[in-house]
Amino acid sequence: YGDLSRRVMRTLKRFNSEIEIYSIDEAFLDLSNFSDKEIENIGKEIRDIVLQWTGIPTSIGIAKTKTLSKVANHIAKKTKSGVVSLIGVKDIDPILEKVEVNNIWGVGKQLTKFFVKNGISNAKQLKNISNTWIKKNSNVLSSRTAMELRGISCIDLETTSSKRKSCVVSRSFAKKVEKLQELQESITGYCLNAAEKIRSESLIAKSITVFIRTSPFQSQFTYYSNSKTIDLPIATDNSIEIVKTALTGLKDIFKNGYRYQKAGIMISGLSNSQESKNLFSSIKDDKIKSLMKTIDNTNYRFGRSTLSLAGAGVNKKWNIKRQHYSKIDTSDFNCLPIIKST
Incomplete structure (x- = not known):
């Protein structure tokens, strides 16, 4: 899995080296070097090339902020094309209204309970809540999330130059x-x-x-x-x-x-x-x-x-169980499938 993940990330870097590897199967990519008009087609091109070069299907969400891009990605997973862009959408409220508050990036269990208790059950309601209320009743992270839902970028891209600690x-x-x-x-x-x-x-x-x-x-x-x-x-x-x-x-x-x-x-x-x-x-x-x-x-x-x-060691009797361990046929010659001609 790690090897395939690295291959996907290397493929993404061909479009822009400014990339934040968020997890083994998620990344944020800066696409500001492309125009708004071509951005969705670029997303489709990225998806096609990743699939062709690595065999891994992906879903791509494109937006002006990281939080909105996660919303777009959430929607993209359910579409046939696998790509959704919120760039240029004039009225985003109908889209955000369908996103439950617990599905908003950065909103955990405790924060979900707090929001629901105060009548905030979806992303639209969080987006439209007043800054004064958030500052008085919540924290700076909630304020950033609300601003991001409004299309105002508050969470920077942590690029690969931001090394792990x-x-x-x-x-x-x-x-x-x-x-x-x-x-x-x-x-x-x-x-x-x-x-x-x-x-x-x-x-x-x-x-x-x-x-x-x-x-x-x-x-x-x-x-x-x-x-x-x-x-x-x-x-x-x-x-x-x-x-x-x-x-x-x-x-x-x-x-x-x-x-x-x-x-x-x-x-x-x-x-x-x-x-x-x-x-x-x-x-x-x-x-x-x-x-x-x-x-x-x-x-x-x-x-x-x-x-x-x-x-x-050699005979590692203590080693982890590997009954369901995947073959590493992407990086181990011993695991490569053998084709026999008849």
């Missing part, structure tokens, strides 16, 4: 884990995964948190949960350093006699690797970077974990 990798085990070695294998694998992710975004990490816990739902066993955060002396994307640091933290919090259900790591304090130069860079660092690049390229071509550290 942390990266978390965690899993629940297929069976309970009691041995330190098995936890070390899982933490090593999570570190390799996280390090690969931040390298792909040209980021380096300043601190690492490792956490473990038992199941909170098994009353017959004592519950235990703990975490440890360690600051790195120098920010890095080096898998070996990240693994070594995380394993040090794991040893500090591990306790014998517990049946662990979940473990994970978080690397944080992320910054741009291109901008972070230190006085201690050396030929050794260049060799490490070259090694990491080789590992990443090999794993991208032949599938994740083709090249790994021995500490990640």
Whole structure:
């Protein structure tokens, strides 16, 4: 899924590099470089090219604000063309009247209850509510949402240059884990995964948190949960350093006699690797970077974990269940379908 998502996002960037990757299957794209007259056709072109190049069908909503574009996208999902533009719509109220308040982007459960209690049940009513009432009875986020529904942009596009601040990798085990070695294998694998992710975004990490816990739902066993955060002396994307640091933290919090259900790591304090130069860079660092690049390229071509550290283990009895795991036939040669001629 991650590989297909990256392919879709790369395709979108061909229309404009100003893109906010909102989630694995959502993005906001700046189309201000196109005229209002051609905008809907551009949307259809985007949809056609994404489908042709990736095989992924999409729905596209186009509007002057992010909130309205989400409204348009909500409508587009129900149309045959998959594309809806609200650009140039003179009277948007009939459209907003059909959008329930809980379906408005940014309006959660608690805010929905508050709005409904005060007679606001759809997007039209929120759009037309007075600023004075919102400021007095709600918060700045509600005010922004109302302004966006009026076509006034208040929520900026967070482009890909707005890098992530942390990266978390965690899993629940297929069976309970009691041995330190098995936890070390899982933490090593999570570190390799996280390090690969931040390298792909040209980021380096300043601190690492490792956490473990038992199941909170098994009353017959004592519950235990703990975490440890360690600051790195120098920010890095080096898998070996990240693994070594995380394993040090794991040893500090591990306790014998517990049946662990979940473990994970978080690397944080992320910054741009291109901008972070230190006085201690050396030929050794260049060799490490070259090694990491080789590992990443090999794993991208032949599938994740083709090249790994021995500490990640081989016979991973603790590993997550994969009965319903999708084949990675987009990035793993071993999963490619074989066509036999007769």
